[in-house]
Amino acid sequence: MKPIIQVALDLLETDRAISIGQEALEGGADWIEAGTPLIKSEGMDAIRSLREAFSGNIIVADMKIADTGSMEVEMAAKAGADIIVILGSADDSTVLEAVRAAKKYGSRIMADLISVNEPVTRSKELEELGVDIINVHAGIDQQMTGQDSLSIMKKVVREVNIQVAVAGGLDADSCAVAVQEGADIVVVGGNIVRSADVTASSKAIREAVDSPSVRAYSKKSIDEEIRSILGSVSTPNISDAMHRKGAMQDIFPMLAGKRMIGKAVTVQTFKGDWAKAVEAIDEAGPGDVIVIYNGSRHVAPWGGLATQSCLNKGIAGVVIDGAVRDIDDIRTLDLPVFATCHVPNAGEPKGFGEINAEIVCGNQTVKPGDYIVGDDNGVVVIPKEHAYEIARRAKEVEKTEQRLFEEIRRGATLSEVMKLKKWEKH
Numbered sequence: 292m293k294p295i296i297q298v299a300l301d302l303l304e305t306d307r308a309i310s311i312g313q314e315a316l317e318g319g320a321d322w323i324e325a326g327t328p329l330i331k332s333e334g335m336d337a338i339r340s341l342r343e344a345f346s347g348n349i350i351v352a353d354m355k356i357a358d359t360g361s362m363e364v365e366m367a368a369k370a371g372a373d374i375i376v377i378l379g380s381a382d383d384s385t386v387l388e389a390v391r392a393a394k395k396y397g398s399r400i401m402a403d404l405i406s407v408n409e410p411v412t413r414s415k416e417l418e419e420l421g422v423d424i425i426n427v428h429a430g431i432d433q434q435m436t437g438q439d440s441l442s443i444m445k446k447v448v449r450e451v452n453i454q455v456a457v458a459g460g461l462d463a464d465s466c467a468v469a470v471q472e473g474a475d476i477v478v479v480g481g482n483i484v485r486s487a488d489v490t491a492s493s494k495a496i497r498e499a500v501d502s503p504s505v506r507a508y509s510k511k512s513i514d515e516e517i518r519s520i521l522g523s524v525s526t527p528n529i530s531d532a533m534h535r536k537g538a539m540q541d542i543f544p545m546l547a548g549k550r551m552i553g554k555a556v557t558v559q560t561f562k563g564d565w566a567k568a569v570e571a572i573d574e575a576g577p578g579d580v581i582v583i584y585n586g587s588r589h590v591a592p593w594g595g596l597a598t599q600s601c602l603n604k605g606i607a608g609v610v611i612d613g614a615v616r617d618i619d620d621i622r623t624l625d626l627p628v629f630a631t632c633h634v635p636n637a638g639e640p641k642g643f644g645e646i647n648a649e650i651v652c653g654n655q656t657v658k659p660g661d662y663i664v665g666d667d668n669g670v671v672v673i674p675k676e677h678a679y680e681i682a683r684r685a686k687e688v689e690k691t692e693q694r695l696f697e698e699i700r701r702g703a704t705l706s707e708v709m710k711l712k713k714w715e716k717h
């Protein structure tokens with residue numbers, strides 16, 4: 292049987308959900324899911340509206356039922372849902388009540404294994420309890436910390452005889468792997484609904500699940516993955532992902548149009564003393580960013596010769612809380628340089644300070660190995676221990692903005708698209 296694509300409409304407003312759902316169906320999606328955020332935002336009316344708009348399609352209500360199984364299934368079924376989602380971790384009494392109610396109203400039950408400790412054992416129990424579909428799911432917050440659902444899904448498909456769905460940040464490549472490993476249903480949210488071209492994204496997933504064998508899936512190292520994700524987002528996306536933290540203050544690009552991503556080699560120096568700053572070039576390697584605290588706007592610990600030296604070593608860029616000089620040379624060289632200002636005079640190479648100690652640069656703490664990203668907006672520092680999660684969250688921000696941009700391009704204003712008045716704090 293052809294694999295089923297369930298598009299998860301994780302939006303806050305029904306009107307946007309309907310138009311995005313229509314575009315997803317044009318690309319080849321099969322089932323329409325009223326996402327949990329949509330149901331929480333607009334209630335059963337969201338399901339009613341989707342039922343009306345998509346009369347020929349299966350409607351899944353992602354209720355994530357935790358209790359009162361019968362009552363909540365009845366609500367969703369009467370609103371028009373064909374499949375209703377309960378939490379796999381719900382008590383057996385709730386699951387049984389949900390299953391009984393679903394039978395009464397001619398609906399099916401999908402059990403979501405999000406945060407279930409023993410997913411394989413629980414899947415077998417859920418099958419026994421009468422659930423129709425198991426959904427092996429890494430939740431959106433879990434995905435941001437690197438959890439994925441495919442490895443568990445592979446085990447679950449071998450143990451149960453009911454349909455198995457898989458969800459959790461799936462894209463065309465991972466959908467292809469999922470169906471090759473036996474998934475009957477792929478549930479895709481963000482990678483369809485937050486893309487600028489929903490139809491094209493949905494089509495790419497359709498092609499991937501229909502011809503999965505032609506795709507190669509290569510696993511990157513964590514550092515490669517972090518760098519690759521950070522390479523596709525902006526410093527504003529990262530700042531949003533960090534809840535408006537991480538941006539260096541009073542540090543500006545010295546040349547326009549340069550993007551910089553790398554791991555910090557830190558330098559603490561004092562007012563114009565350029566010895567440690569320049570020695571750090573020899574300590575740093577390809578892909579590193581030298582981050583210097585110098586503390587003077589009037590004497591520079593950095594200039595054109597140091598910049599050229601970095602290029603010889605494949606260093607990714609330089610950030611200076613302080614001044615640079617030789618700005619005319621720096622502008623002709625291909626190295627991203629960020630600093631407080633530029634001045635004519637250098638200091639002296641006295642040798643005070645330290646390389647690779649924790650420093651404060653642009654009013655942000657920077658540890659050796661933290662990820663530093665710079666672009667025309669400025670520089671952000673990402674603590675290394677949270678780099679993967681922040682990169683993933685920044686990517687989600689970027690996807691959301693792409694979709695908003697597209698809707699605004701079609702003629703709406705930002706406040707209209709975001710329903711700003713409705714979502715003001717009361």
Ligand SMILES: O=C([C@H](O)CO)[C@H](O)[C@H](O)COP(=O)(O)O
Nearest residue numbers: 299327458459460461479480481
């Ligand atoms: O169920 C979901 C999540 O818990 C939010 O309610 C998502 O619909 C599901 O994870 C699919 O979305 P993506 O992970 O963005 O593909």
